[in-house]
Amino acid sequence: MRILVVEDEPKLAEVLRTYLQASGYEVRCAGDGLEVMPLIADWPPDLVLLDLMLPGRDGLDLCRDIRARTAIPVIMVTARTEEIDRLLGLELGADDYICKPYSPREVVARVKAVLRRSAADLAPARARETGGLEIDEGAWSARLDGVPLDLTPVEFRLLALLASQPGRIFSRDQVLDGLYDDRRVVTDRAVDSHVKNLRRKLAAVRPDEELIRSVYGVGYRLDLGGV
Template structure:
């Protein structure tokens, strides 16, 4: 079944052109141009990925991303012409999964869509991995522990999975950025710190008595459920 992509873009010609490229790549594409329509549409149709413009009539893209994150972990690629917003988009405030700078080519957006969806594919063995009472569900992007389960965003999941798969190993911020952002984009250390902060908050809901991610002063972070 083809993945369904929602394009939120108020420039009608650009939105239609991007939708055509997505359809040619094998996806189902829908377009919205008014920010006020986005949240009800997402709740009703549950897309597989959203390409969300930052500047929209009706509602700002930042506000929309924040609200969507409150009820869904659907991957979000933010489109922005503001280079100074990139760190905020990727995690300092909102936790978008990727960004693309305008003006962009439709081919570049399709490539980003493919890359994000590819990261979401479950591991070949399919089943969840378990260690020390913590279960990593790669198919559902969830983590389970004694007190329940929590759903993570794509970036949070890949960050946690990197640490989880090598318990005790200290990963520097640079190494974590390389693992999460394979295209070697330039983001600040604060972006990783922000993701870790949000991740810890979610993990505390299911493991309130045991801290799973530890800070190592001057070095980075490690997973160690002890």
């Protein structure tokens, strides 16, 4: 599998390249943000390891662009912990983040975990429809009342989880388990952000209904017209 490492510090990039290649991945590196989108077009990777602070074009802007054009998983790398909720927010759609300084072995473990989730997401699956919501996990698409929903990978997993049993209350821990392999990957604030923005996208189709309900102290449930 192909990994694109976007890191402007040559020594760090080379360390990551060495560890990832030792784990069996094909690796290319980019040190300037302006190189990234042309490289993705020419050499489509299976995952992008994307530093936040880059010359030419910053990582946040690149993450938006990657997510708008592809479903390639993105792991953000940052030394700015105050950015973490934004990195995993619905507007950006990053799949995971890693804070500097980091262990190269941790990076490899995170890459493997995200690729496992991505493979599971793309596994063949039948479409299912209930209450006007259609989810096709094989095609990675969702529609509400026939209107396509423009969802990030994390949003899609969240909606698919809630829609698997409409009306059931899923605890925050169950939501975290459904979205991430390791609860430490995401903060409670980020989960609330995912839910808030998914609600906004659903409300654009059904403005008079609150489809995702919060049950105080318990979790979340999906209500689809009494289903």
